[in-house]
Amino acid sequence: MRLKQIFLLVALVFAISPAARADSLFFEDEPVQDGLRVFDMSKTFAEIYQKLDGVKWAGKNINVAIESLENLSADAHIAATDNRVVLVWRDSIIANYPRPSAGDWNGFGEITTALILKLRENDSDLHRATPSEMYQMVVDALTHGIDENGRYIYSRVAEINEDGRILTSVGLTGARDARGNWRVHGVFKGAPADTAGIREGDLVAEINGTPVAKMSDDDIESFLAGFNSGTSKVKLLTPSGARDVVLRRATIVLADADVVHRAGIGAGESDVLEIVVHNVSDNSVAIVNEALAAYDNLGGIVLDLRASSGDDERAAAKLAGLFIGARPVMRILETARDQVEVVPGGRAVTDVPVVVLISDQTRGTAEAIASAFYEYNRGVLVGTPTAGSARIATRLDLSDGGALELLNKSIKTGTGRDIDGRGIFPIVCLSNIRSSAQQNAFFLNVINDDFNARDFNQEPDTDVSAIRSGCPVITSGSDEDALAAAVSAKILTDKKIYNILIEK
Incomplete structure (x- = not known):
């Protein structure tokens, strides 16, 4: 058994021991620590835990959600029992907290924020993350811990109203071809792509200078329907030859x-x-x-x-x-x-x-x-x-x-x-x-x-x-x-x- 696994087992034993030492949490009248607004962040996490409890943790439990935070760093291991929450960094226990009682969402929010601060102390990549990036990574980890297909939606791509769906989009639909280029299957009438003269069958070869064949599906999706009205330079391959167009995402009602x-x-x-x-x-x-x-x-x-x-x-x-x-x-x-x-x-x-x-x-x-x-x-x-x-x-x-x-x-x-x-x-x-x-x-x-x-x-x-x-x-x-x-x-x-x- 590897050494870090042994330490994790020791941590579990140590965690459930009544005599186990308890580290203090982050709150010491300092609203901002390591660049994070810790009080606001813990309240938000408390709300998330309460929401997840409302759907019965998708068949899992709060311990699974807390332990999923270890996915923020390859060197971290978290063990949560009914009594303790222990964070192991590589081969050392760096945090050992009493687990809040059931339904104490504020307590769970504070524990989560405390774990984040400990991880940022030890992981340089996490330490460099902005508060917004850190928050998004944590919520993603919590959500995926409960449902591997779940996601945190940072902003609404689509709104529903009585007339239809509102998208912030360039107005294209399509898919990759055998060579990795992105072929246009449809153009929304009146959308920026329509105004630019893009037609069904055209190939999108490059986006902002990057060949589409080298882009991930997520990158292409961000170009098609981002959360703002950003612009992109697109190289098209059309029946009449190659040409460049600049597209700005706009609001489209479908x-x-x-x-x-x-x-x-x-x-x-x-x-x-x-x-x-x-x-x-x-x-x-x-x-x-x-x-x-x-x-x-x-x-x-x-x-x-x-x-x-x-x-x-x-x-x-x-x-x-x-x-x-x-x-x-x-x-x-x-x-x-x-x-x-x-x-x-x-x-x-x-x-x-x-x-x-x-x-x-x-x-x-x-x-x-x-x-x-x-x-x-x-x-x-x-x-x-x-x-x-x-x-x-x-x-x-x-x-x-x-x-x-x-x-x-x-x-x-x-x-x-x-x-x-x-x-x-x-x-x-x-x-x-x-x-x-x-x-x-x-x-x-x-x-x-x-x-x-x-x-x-x-x-x-x-x-x-x-x-x-x-x-x-x-x-x-x-x-x-x-x-x-x-x-x-x-x-x-x-x-x-x-x-x-x-x-x-």
Whole structure:
């Protein structure tokens, strides 16, 4: 056993001993110590502990949160028991505090601040951190200790209001290509990128002189949607050649859902309603409900969930309920609590045939909506497998303007199947029928009752990676859109094809 592990064990024994020596805490009538406002900081940490206790510590406990502070430094080890909190630096005990009693959040806030001061004394990198940086690192460590997928939101990237989402963004969507460049898939109308003439298909090769291929995904995300109106110099590769543009992030309002009504062309042809859901919310429910009420000559509906997500399970239940009625949409399994079944209220407002488009960007409650269409034979799933990130975030707003976000709720389908970590799989995989010849052959097999594709939603033991490799992501946004439109139109205009696929 390594020496530092031995010391940690000794520390634990020492910590629970009634005769153990107790170091004094930081407070000695000095509001600022080592550049930190210790009283203010400890009050903030007290609030965080109280908030985490309100969600039952996501199935863990306060000792786990305190011990997670050791992740601030590779040389630190923290042991917390019901009686003591001990900090070991390398091979030496440098702090030994009595643990506050349960519910003494101010005491836990003070202990946390005292540990931070001790760590800063011994770690030069932590000592150089500004108060703001130090605070963010500590809150991140506490949050990750409780939920590895949790995060501390320093500022709001998006605000929700009655009209939609407000983003501070350059107005681009896209993804990396095979060479590591970032290809533009979409441009928000009126956004800075639109004004600069950036178009779908352009490649972002450099940002502020750094090749995109060498940038992390987080760095690219910061450029796309930061917390302020900063500017960036971007090198573009376009069909007409390379050019440089300067983009300044600006406020953009996005609706939670968009609706396009396409009237039938020929005599007797029915209309088609295309509904694109960006964010599953009460606002998107209202938009969809209004659209369904406005058009009564519909022959089909395309519900596009390919870039949809959401954390509001009630809104998801309402949205699905417009199509499936009062049946279970999902079951929520909250860490440290009982399983809760969520059922949409009201009745279905339409029985029109539906094609549901899904992709690897379909996540959260949108995956539950897709599963409801599948389980109740209410729509044909078309696209590629969903993200398998069927979790719901609990947001804990803090008085400093930030928030803690814990992904402490996992989603099961309405009938109880696991989808978190697996996803929902399409009945019609778009990436396998990309050419006209492949589409014609596919639909001919369907019509001739020779459609033998496996339904992986019914095979929980099949390896997910193997399923995904057999139905890969389509990297070109324009190709995917054109393909989805063609396949959806074929399914909705041929009742025999639709009925066969809906039963699969």
